Amino acid sequence: MTNRISGIGVSPGRVVGPAFRMVEAVSEPDAAAILAPSEREAEAARIAPAAARVAEELTARARRASGEAKDVLDATALMASDPALADAARAAVLDHGKTAPRAVWEAAEDVARTLTAAGGYLAERARDVRDVRDRIIAALDGTQAPGIPTHPEPFVLVARDLAPADTATLDAEAVLALVTEEGGPTSHTAILARALGLPAVVAARGITDLRDGTPVLVDGTDSVVVPDPAPDVPGDAPPAALPGPFAGHGQTSDGFPVALLANVGDPRSTSAAVDVGAEGIGLFRTEFCFLDRTEPPSFDEQVTAYRSVFSQFPERKVVVRTLDAGADKPLPFLTAQGEPNPALGVRGLRTARHTPSLLDDQLRAISAAALGTDAEVWVMAPMVATAIEAAAFAERARAHDLRTVGVMVEVPSAAVTADAVVAACDFVSIGTNDLAQYTLAADRQLGELAELTDPWQPALLQLVELIGAAGRRAGKPVGVCGEAASDPLLAAVLVGLGVTSLSMSARAIPAVAASLAAVSYDDCQHLARIAVEATDPADARRRARAALGT
Ligand code: PEP
Numbered sequence: 192m193t194n195r196i197s198g199i200g201v202s203p204g205r206v207v208g209p210a211f212r213m214v215e216a217v218s219e220p221d222a223a224a225i226l227a228p229s230e231r232e233a234e235a236a237r238i239a240p241a242a243a244r245v246a247e248e249l250t251a252r253a254r255r256a257s258g259e260a261k262d263v264l265d266a267t268a269l270m271a272s273d274p275a276l277a278d279a280a281r282a283a284v285l286d287h288g289k290t291a292p293r294a295v296w297e298a299a300e301d302v303a304r305t306l307t308a309a310g311g312y313l314a315e316r317a318r319d320v321r322d323v324r325d326r327i328i329a330a331l332d333g334t335q336a337p338g339i340p341t342h343p344e345p346f347v348l349v350a351r352d353l354a355p356a357d358t359a360t361l362d363a364e365a366v367l368a369l370v371t372e373e374g375g376p377t378s379h380t381a382i383l384a385r386a387l388g389l390p391a392v393v394a395a396r397g398i399t400d401l402r403d404g405t406p407v408l409v410d411g412t413d414s415v416v417v418p419d420p421a422p423d424v425p426g427d428a429p430p431a432a433l434p435g436p437f438a439g440h441g442q443t444s445d446g447f448p449v450a451l452l453a454n455v456g457d458p459r460s461t462s463a464a465v466d467v468g469a470e471g472i473g474l475f476r477t478e479f480c481f482l483d484r485t486e487p488p489s490f491d492e493q494v495t496a497y498r499s500v501f502s503q504f505p506e507r508k509v510v511v512r513t514l515d516a517g518a519d520k521p522l523p524f525l526t527a528q529g530e531p532n533p534a535l536g537v538r539g540l541r542t543a544r545h546t547p548s549l550l551d552d553q554l555r556a557i558s559a560a561a562l563g564t565d566a567e568v569w570v571m572a573p574m575v576a577t578a579i580e581a582a583a584f585a586e587r588a589r590a591h592d593l594r595t596v597g598v599m600v601e602v603p604s605a606a607v608t609a610d611a612v613v614a615a616c617d618f619v620s621i622g623t624n625d626l627a628q629y630t631l632a633a634d635r636q637l638g639e640l641a642e643l644t645d646p647w648q649p650a651l652l653q654l655v656e657l658i659g660a661a662g663r664r665a666g667k668p669v670g671v672c673g674e675a676a677s678d679p680l681l682a683a684v685l686v687g688l689g690v691t692s693l694s695m696s697a698r699a700i701p702a703v704a705a706s707l708a709a710v711s712y713d714d715c716q717h718l719a720r721i722a723v724e725a726t727d728p729a730d731a732r733r734r735a736r737a738a739l740g741t
């Protein structure tokens with residue numbers, strides 16, 4: 192078979208290797224199967240050893256891992272070894288004749304439901320419980336644990352899409368390249384691949400139909416995957432060594448400072464930001480404390496949650512974004528039901544039109560949390576469309592004693608009127624994920640339109656240029672906190688367009704730091720011109736790479 196599969200190359204390089212798909216989640220075991228009383232004791236006895244095997248395997252992997260991956264593996268191992276789950280499942284086999292897999296399924300579902308009802312941070316643990324559940328069931332069935340497959344030889348990992356929880360534990364030594372059926376340039380897969388220096392192609396339609404073990408050529412530079420390539424097709428030499436740890440300050444080779452900050456959304460991503468040595472937080476997505484709840488968290492709960500992040504960044508900047516509910520982040524108590532077009536509806540700052548008290552409570556809680564720590568707390572609003580909205584938000588935040596107030600620029604109208612928006616507040620931060628979505632009129636969640644929301648789109652970069660120029664004129668900071676900031680080559684382009692700080696998922700920081708350290712500020716400006724004047728994203732990337740001789 193020589194059908195080429197086109198996609199979007201999100202991390203350059205060419206490799207050849209066998210493709211293996213992510214192992215799918217286990218399916219729900221049959222609830223109707225009931226064991227005879229004589230079979231139950233033996234069936235129940237299988238559960239504890241299976242759970243112990245899972246815990247052992249996860250602990251062994253945790254020992255070999257570090258940082259965020261180690262935290263994830265340790266937490267999951269602890270859950271697998273918790274006797275409460277195995278005991279509840281054992282009782283369901285003995286008392287009700289459930290099969291062992293079914294009993295584990297039901298016991299885990301009970302725990303997951305309780306966690307979800309508790310809301311907030313605990314609700315997120317429901318996903319981990321289900322992960323442990325699936326692993327124990329796979330151990331009982333003698334099949335591969337769901338998630339990233341294990342193979343003795345390095346392989347190309349193929350998946351429908353990769354979620355943060357899937358990839359936190361990915362072993363970069365075992366995987367040659369990443370290819371996904373869905374996802375786009377801002378997807379988690381793209382960020383991870385660049386951070387690990389692995390070639391990657393996303394939005395590769397049909398890739399998950401390949402048989403496991405099929406040899407493939409993955410070309411992240413030319414955005415294509417070739418199954419069964421001719422035997423003499425060479426891959427690149429193995430990638431150069433991964434960038435070393437981040438040394439503390441982002442800057443170009445001639446010393447132009449570019450603060451490299453982290454995007455965080457929950458305690459786990461915050462500790463990853465600390466581990467990597469981020470210069471601060473450029474986007475604190477506060478939604479995590481509101482998700483999976485039927486009513487807003489109390490003032491005290493908010494203060495505690497915000498302070499837990501602030502206290503980890505003493506003397507450093509933490510940019511808190513007020514609640515961005517709606518569209519891709521719906522909240523039951525705030526998001527209007529039945530809007531014909533939620534992405535264009537009452538979302539982000541607009542929710543304060545009908546529920547102003549929620550924004551005021553949040554600003555009050557941010558201010559109170561800031562008082563108790565040494566973090567330099569900045570605050571900004573999402574989905575601001577006009578300079579009047581920016582000025583009104585700034586006034587409101589200052590009334591709560593928040594001194595440094597900014598807005599996100601993620602709606603084209605705010606970019607086009609950048610001078611007025613910048614004048615209305617202390618700083619701006621460009622949300623390239625939404626700015627791309629609204630500029631190209633393409634839903635950021637649709638893999639099918641991913642080439643339109645590519646952050647290298649010249650139209651998007653021209654808007655970034657307008658905002659960068661407005662910031663320079665006013666002498667005010669202009670950050671980028673969309674995923675564009677995590678693309679090492681694009682980072683240099685953004686700096687050339689006038690961006691003064693970049694905020695991204697923590698694991699992307701070392702590669703971006705290394706890329707900026709290799710170019711001068713003049714190079715950045717040259718790359719910016721090339722990218723803005725390109726005809727399309729592929730052309731922009733190609734010409735930028737050629738200019739650097741890479
Ligand atoms: C963005 O839109 O680029 C952004 C950073 O915000 P979010 O992804 O949370 O919408």
Ligand code: MG
Nearest residue numbers: 601622624625
């Ligand atoms: Mg946004």
